[in-house]
Amino acid sequence: MKTQPRHILIVDDDPAVCASLKLLLRRGGYSASVVQRPSEVAGAVATTPPDLVLLDMNFSIDTSGRQGLKLLQLLRDSLPGAPVILLTAWATVQLAVEGMKMGASDFIAKPWDNKSLLSTIQTLIGLNEPAPNAPKATGFDQIVGQDSAFLATLEVARRVSQTDASVLILGESGTGKEVLAEAIHYSSQRQGAPFVRVNLGGISQSLFESEMFGHKKGAFTDAVADREGRFAKADGGTIFLDEIGDLGLPSQVKLLRVLQEKTFEPLGSSQPLRSDCRVISATNKNLSQMVAEGSFREDLYYRINLIKLTLPPLRERPGDIPLLANHFLEVFRNVYNRPGLQLTRGAVAWLRSQPFPGNIRELRNLIERTVLVSPEDELQAQDFERHHQPGGDKGAWPQVGALSLEEMEIAMIQRAMKFYDGHITNVAAALGLTRSALYRRLQKYGIDYEP
Numbered sequence: 414m415k416t417q418p419r420h421i422l423i424v425d426d427d428p429a430v431c432a433s434l435k436l437l438l439r440r441g442g443y444s445a446s447v448v449q450r451p452s453e454v455a456g457a458v459a460t461t462p463p464d465l466v467l468l469d470m471n472f473s474i475d476t477s478g479r480q481g482l483k484l485l486q487l488l489r490d491s492l493p494g495a496p497v498i499l500l501t502a503w504a505t506v507q508l509a510v511e512g513m514k515m516g517a518s519d520f521i522a523k524p525w526d527n528k529s530l531l532s533t534i535q536t537l538i539g540l541n542e543p544a545p546n547a548p549k550a551t552g553f554d555q556i557v558g559q560d561s562a563f564l565a566t567l568e569v570a571r572r573v574s575q576t577d578a579s580v581l582i583l584g585e586s587g588t589g590k591e592v593l594a595e596a597i598h599y600s601s602q603r604q605g606a607p608f609v610r611v612n613l614g615g616i617s618q619s620l621f622e623s624e625m626f627g628h629k630k631g632a633f634t635d636a637v638a639d640r641e642g643r644f645a646k647a648d649g650g651t652i653f654l655d656e657i658g659d660l661g662l663p664s665q666v667k668l669l670r671v672l673q674e675k676t677f678e679p680l681g682s683s684q685p686l687r688s689d690c691r692v693i694s695a696t697n698k699n700l701s702q703m704v705a706e707g708s709f710r711e712d713l714y715y716r717i718n719l720i721k722l723t724l725p726p727l728r729e730r731p732g733d734i735p736l737l738a739n740h741f742l743e744v745f746r747n748v749y750n751r752p753g754l755q756l757t758r759g760a761v762a763w764l765r766s767q768p769f770p771g772n773i774r775e776l777r778n779l780i781e782r783t784v785l786v787s788p789e790d791e792l793q794a795q796d797f798e799r800h801h802q803p804g805g806d807k808g809a810w811p812q813v814g815a816l817s818l819e820e821m822e823i824a825m826i827q828r829a830m831k832f833y834d835g836h837i838t839n840v841a842a843a844l845g846l847t848r849s850a851l852y853r854r855l856q857k858y859g860i861d862y863e864p
């Protein structure tokens with residue numbers, strides 16, 4: 414059975430823009446029609462309801478953009494289900510933001526990039542269609558969970574993995590944001606190209622440009638050689654912008670420009686480079702609140718979240734705890750070569766009852782710690798209780814610069830010695846050391862112990 418091509422309406426008063434968009438869309442397999450006068454939009458929509466609308470925001474009769482917003486309102490009222498993409502000039506990004514608030518799906522700055530415009534259209538139209546019976550993508554195999562809200566999020570992630578749509582993943586620390594970003598990448602067409610993770614919370618403002626865009630030798634005092642930035646490394650693949658909520662305002666504007674224009678200049682070079690990379694961002698911050706408070710740019714917020722995926726905290730899906738616990742136990746059976754490892758029913762019930770503020774990471778770490786220090790293969794509730802440090806996996810690290818590595822090592826050994834009442838075998842196992850390596854350190858740092 415041959416399916417009808419999807420229909421797209423172009424609303425723009427510039428005949429040259431209309432002609433080139435129409436050609437592009439037809440080549441992309443869509444049917445397209447054009448309306449150049451605002452007064453004709455309602456009629457065109459009524460005659461052939463489009464699946465998607467491309468709407469210019471800068472009509473020459475009204476440079477303020479009001480005309481565009483009025484048309485957007487009309488389209489939202491008459492075609493509530495059809496996505497609208499706004500076409501704007503770079504200088505009028507604020508206008509696009511207003512449009513997004515009124516329900517537009519995305520905005521594209523003129524001059525647009527053909528490939529990314531087609532990919533945005535494909536994504537938005539695809540989201541409105543029933544789920545395809547495509548085989549499940551392999552990148553998702555390692556993701557465990559049955560909770561219905563969680564599965565709904567995974568389903569959207571699976572669908573968008575096949576597109577180049579920008580994705581924003583929200584969720585508390587340890588809920589699996591990075592795992593999900595990787596799954597999207599490894600089940601996309603880009604799976605053969607790099608997945609480049611950047612922890613934006615860990616990059617100082619002064620290093621942002623050199624880290625992201627690279628630099629030429631001599632661009633600044635320490636630039637002793639050319640250096641490739643993260644955007645160049647991610648070319649053809651996916652860039653994962655982790656902790657994007659921690660990015661300072663001056664860096665936000667630099668990032669927005671690259672995402673908008675898909676080009677960047679390494680420091681010390683005037684030669685712009687192109688990066689064809691898919692952008693996935695993540696944060697545990699409340700970005701919309703940050704936008705309201707002015708600490709996160711609204712235009713950047715809309716640029717990165719064509720698709721927003723929210724991962725629930727583990728305490729909201731306690732039914733998944735037994736599944737995850739058994740999954741991790743299987744991992745550690747293999748890693749530590751202990752095929753007999755088992756969880757008692759009591760242990761599963763106890764794990765289920767815990768709030769796990771550090772989410773899945775905390776659960777995983779607790780299981781690993783308990784496996785490491787328990788001589789028995791059958792793990793009981795008490796074994797877990799003993800090694801549980803509620804919230805201890807979340808934010809327990811000292812500030813950068815507060816301690817040297819050596820000081821941290823000493824503090825950790827002292828803590829473990831106290832925790833196990835000086836029981837050397839347990840302390841060594843908990844720290845991942847052999848007994849003799851632990852003795853060497855105890856002597857080196859002058860920590861008291863009973864031989």
Ligand SMILES: Nc1ncnc2c1ncn2[C@@H]1O[C@H](COP(=O)(O)OP(=O)(O)OP(=O)(O)O)[C@@H](O)[C@H]1O
Pocket residue numbers: 555556557558584585586587588589590591592593655697740773774777
């Ligand atoms: N659904 C899941 N199934 C199996 N393992 C998971 C799942 N979600 C998370 N994990 C595991 O939990 C740990 C934490 O996950 P991840 O690093 O993706 O979290 P995060 O949300 O990115 O955390 P942060 O915000 O602190 O960077 C990892 O070891 C990961 O393998």
